[in-house]
Amino acid sequence: MTGAPDFSRLTFPQGFRAAAMAAGIKQSGNPDLSCVVSDHGCAWAFAGTRSTTAAACVTRNRELYAGGAPLRALMVNAGVANAATGQKGARDNLDMADALASVLAVGEQEVITASTGIIGHLLPMDRVLSGAEHLPEELGDAALPFAAAIMTTDTRPKLAQAVLSNGARIVGTAKGSGMIHPDMATMFAFAFTDAAVEQTALREAFPGIVARTFNAVTVDGDTSTNDMAAVLANGAAGETDLTEFLTALESVMRDLARQIAADGEGASRLLTVRVTGAASEAEALAAARTCCVSPLLKSAVHGADPNWGRVIMAVGRSGAQVDVEKLKVSVQGVPVFAAGPLNYDAAAVSQSMKTDEVVFDVDLGVGTAQGEAWGCDLSAEYVSINADYTT
Amino acid sequence: MTGAPDFSRLTFPQGFRAAAMAAGIKQSGNPDLSCVVSDHGCAWAFAGTRSTTAAACVTRNRELYAGGAPLRALMVNAGVANAATGQKGARDNLDMADALASVLAVGEQEVITASTGIIGHLLPMDRVLSGAEHLPEELGDAALPFAAAIMTTDTRPKLAQAVLSNGARIVGTAKGSGMIHPDMATMFAFAFTDAAVEQTALREAFPGIVARTFNAVTVDGDTSTNDMAAVLANGAAGETDLTEFLTALESVMRDLARQIAADGEGASRLLTVRVTGAASEAEALAAARTCCVSPLLKSAVHGADPNWGRVIMAVGRSGAQVDVEKLKVSVQGVPVFAAGPLNYDAAAVSQSMKTDEVVFDVDLGVGTAQGEAWGCDLSAEYVSINADYTT
Numbered sequence: 001m002t003g004a005p006d007f008s009r010l011t012f013p014q015g016f017r018a019a020a021m022a023a024g025i026k027q028s029g030n031p032d033l034s035c036v037v038s039d040h041g042c043a044w045a046f047a048g049t050r051s052t053t054a055a056a057c058v059t060r061n062r063e064l065y066a067g068g069a070p071l072r073a074l075m076v077n078a079g080v081a082n083a084a085t086g087q088k089g090a091r092d093n094l095d096m097a098d099a100l101a102s103v104l105a106v107g108e109q110e111v112i113t114a115s116t117g118i119i120g121h122l123l124p125m126d127r128v129l130s131g132a133e134h135l136p137e138e139l140g141d142a143a144l145p146f147a148a149a150i151m152t153t154d155t156r157p158k159l160a161q162a163v164l165s166n167g168a169r170i171v172g173t174a175k176g177s178g179m180i181h182p183d184m185a186t187m188f189a190f191a192f193t194d195a196a197v198e199q200t201a202l203r204e205a206f207p208g209i210v211a212r213t214f215n216a217v218t219v220d221g222d223t224s225t226n227d228m229a230a231v232l233a234n235g236a237a238g239e240t241d242l243t244e245f246l247t248a249l250e251s252v253m254r255d256l257a258r259q260i261a262a263d264g265e266g267a268s269r270l271l272t273v274r275v276t277g278a279a280s281e282a283e284a285l286a287a288a289r290t291c292c293v294s295p296l297l298k299s300a301v302h303g304a305d306p307n308w309g310r311v312i313m314a315v316g317r318s319g320a321q322v323d324v325e326k327l328k329v330s331v332q333g334v335p336v337f338a339a340g341p342l343n344y345d346a347a348a349v350s351q352s353m354k355t356d357e358v359v360f361d362v363d364l365g366v367g368t369a370q371g372e373a374w375g376c377d378l379s380a381e382y383v384s385i386n387a388d389y390t391t
Numbered sequence: 392m393t394g395a396p397d398f399s400r401l402t403f404p405q406g407f408r409a410a411a412m413a414a415g416i417k418q419s420g421n422p423d424l425s426c427v428v429s430d431h432g433c434a435w436a437f438a439g440t441r442s443t444t445a446a447a448c449v450t451r452n453r454e455l456y457a458g459g460a461p462l463r464a465l466m467v468n469a470g471v472a473n474a475a476t477g478q479k480g481a482r483d484n485l486d487m488a489d490a491l492a493s494v495l496a497v498g499e500q501e502v503i504t505a506s507t508g509i510i511g512h513l514l515p516m517d518r519v520l521s522g523a524e525h526l527p528e529e530l531g532d533a534a535l536p537f538a539a540a541i542m543t544t545d546t547r548p549k550l551a552q553a554v555l556s557n558g559a560r561i562v563g564t565a566k567g568s569g570m571i572h573p574d575m576a577t578m579f580a581f582a583f584t585d586a587a588v589e590q591t592a593l594r595e596a597f598p599g600i601v602a603r604t605f606n607a608v609t610v611d612g613d614t615s616t617n618d619m620a621a622v623l624a625n626g627a628a629g630e631t632d633l634t635e636f637l638t639a640l641e642s643v644m645r646d647l648a649r650q651i652a653a654d655g656e657g658a659s660r661l662l663t664v665r666v667t668g669a670a671s672e673a674e675a676l677a678a679a680r681t682c683c684v685s686p687l688l689k690s691a692v693h694g695a696d697p698n699w700g701r702v703i704m705a706v707g708r709s710g711a712q713v714d715v716e717k718l719k720v721s722v723q724g725v726p727v728f729a730a731g732p733l734n735y736d737a738a739a740v741s742q743s744m745k746t747d748e749v750v751f752d753v754d755l756g757v758g759t760a761q762g763e764a765w766g767c768d769l770s771a772e773y774v775s776i777n778a779d780y781t782t
């Protein structure tokens with residue numbers, strides 16, 4: 001889709017280094033084990049999947065999060081999700097963190113983990129542990145090798161950066177192929193910053209930022225067992241204005257969220273739905289997400305069909321309050337519904353939808369809150385990709 | 392799919408008559424205006440969509456339901472859903488009921504209505520009103536003409552019958568094409584019986600029956616603006632055992648629910664997910680429905696792929712409690728996961744999935760509650776049907 005900026009020379013913020021290697025977890029032989037290490041203890045915030053079959057890594061990270069102690073490292077493996085693996089999976093996850101902690105000479109509780117890949121299979125612990133031993137030998141400044149090693153079905157690495165006025169930086173990376181993933185468990189978004197941010201303030205703001213960015217990507221409506229988002233702040237660049245920092249963090253997370261949606265399996269278009277006039281931000285986001293996840297609307301976007309009836313249906317089932325007498329819908333900036341069908345040039349609007357991004361604007365006519373969500377079109381190609389997997 | 396029983400000679404229960412005609416609402420010229428009339432006042436129960444953009448018919452029926460007075464008739468139009476049409480739509484809906492009530496010489500409040508078709512367009516009231524005037528001339532015993540006149544994108548009428556031990560009957564009909572509907576607003580399920588049933592008992596039992604049948608069909612996860620289910624009991628066949636009646640009503644509604652799922656656009660297989668070992672019936676149904684709506688699992692069923700990882704993911708995101716150490720999954724009766732992957736003949740299981748109905752059994756390992764839901768496979772054909780609609 002749209003040409004991504006060149007991130008081949010992007011480095012992590014001061015005081016962070018990363019490593020990546022092929023440990024033999026992926027059958028492809030591609031890099032699959034990686035870590036990001038900080039020279040200083042990091043203030044951090046975390047959000048994990050709401051799935052009741054959450055993976056071992058999510059469960060352990062959540063416990064460490066409740067503890068609140070500073071972090072020194074994040075360790076990631078791709079290829080095996082270590083989800084639905086019970087007590088053995090929990091022990092393996094702890095052993096994986098412990099192995100890296102030992103080589104780094106930090107505490108096991110200073111290392112969070114993230115696993116992504118096939119659900120229901122155990123990690124090949126011999127490869128993970130021997131990999132962990134050699135991983136620190138690869139530590140360096142470059143961001144791209146880490147971003148590449150966390151991928152599963154992604155077609156490209158996802159990176160984003162913001163530079164603050166005091167010179168501090170935020171570097172974010174994410175993985176997740178915006179549409180259906182064959183068993184792949186699924187989305188990660190990580191941000192690293194050398195700005196000094198007070199942990200309490202960071203944790204207070206993070207859920208809202210995640211709701212408006214990472215959680216506003218609707219993949220296929222399926223919440224994975226391993227979804228997580230985290231931000232690590234090591235303070236190496238000194239004090240930063242909090243409002244400036246949070247705004248920049250949200251823009252990095254938003255950029256990554258859009259990259260995830262745009263990289264959907266079989267997808268040819270990014271679908272953006274902007275909702276205004278809602279009773280609350282939560283209702284605006286629910287309405288926008290329900291539009292983006294609707295197979296009905298996604299099919300219409302694939303066919304470049306300005307099908308506003310499907311928008312009204314999706315908004316209605318989202319549970320958001322709507323005033324039908326004030327409801328308005330636009331497609332690519334062209335009003336198509338305002339308390340009733342409008343006359344518009346359907347052929348011209350359809351033509352304008354044959355591009356990289358299709359935007360629907362919906363005014364619910366109730367209040368002043370707004371929200372935005374991202375998805376992608378639904379193509380016949382994606383069905384065949386996912387129907388023909390494994391057997 | 393499976394050969395349906397021959398309903399060409401099916402009649403409505405005693406004291407009910409139906410009429411159907413082509414009033415010119417559908418562009419196709421097919422029958423589109425219909426009614427069922429009872430000689431006696433009916434005890435009735437009703438369930439309507441939870442959509443916040445509910446159609447005028449749903450809103451008015453709900454008000455009549457709260458009133459609790461007996462019903463004499465149900466009037467249905469297909470072609471225009473009269474949803475998202477504001478106050479004008481509400482007036483049109485009332486006028487439609489009033490027109491039939493006048494010809495039948497009953498009260499307007501004794502007639503409920505149901506509209507299905509395109510969202511956001513007004514009813515052609517001249518055709519509806521002149522149709523209503525002539526509709527009673529067509530009244531007769533046959534069930535099939537009514538079942539056909541309420542269809543939109545359905546490929547076949549849907550009917551089911553149960554006969555009780557005292558000779559009373561329950562005849563049910565439904566509409567809704569199990570998968571994505573281009574703007575069509577969407578599912579109806581109606582049951583008519585000459586059994587005498589006390590209205591309070593009927594209304595107490597109906598929500599549970601709807602939850603286990605009509606609401607366990609997951610179409611595409613999209614709740615329409617016009618969905619409704621209703622049962623009318625006129626008592627013409629006299630007193631009936633309540634438990635026998637409710638069991639029979641549930642079997643009729645379940646039969647109709649499966650017919651809706653099987654008639655999905657582009658669908659080649661019925662998908663049935665049976666969940667046991669749940670903490671509550673609500674959680675069992677949520678887990679089963681989430682599996683049936685997952686594009687991921689639906690694609691796997693299309694490809695005859697016994698992909699249990701997708702079942703675990705869907706169950707996890709449903710919010711149902713799961714004990715991963717006791718979780719079990721079977722496909723077509725073959726155990727494939729029990730607290731970990733099992734060895735099984737993948738080629739043989741895949742071969743067994745190439746049939747009219749694919750059944751997944753899932754034991755959550757938590758409690759004793761159970762539930763079942765139905766969907767259909769996701770095919771490339773359905774994407775092209777829905778991508779190429781309208782423009």
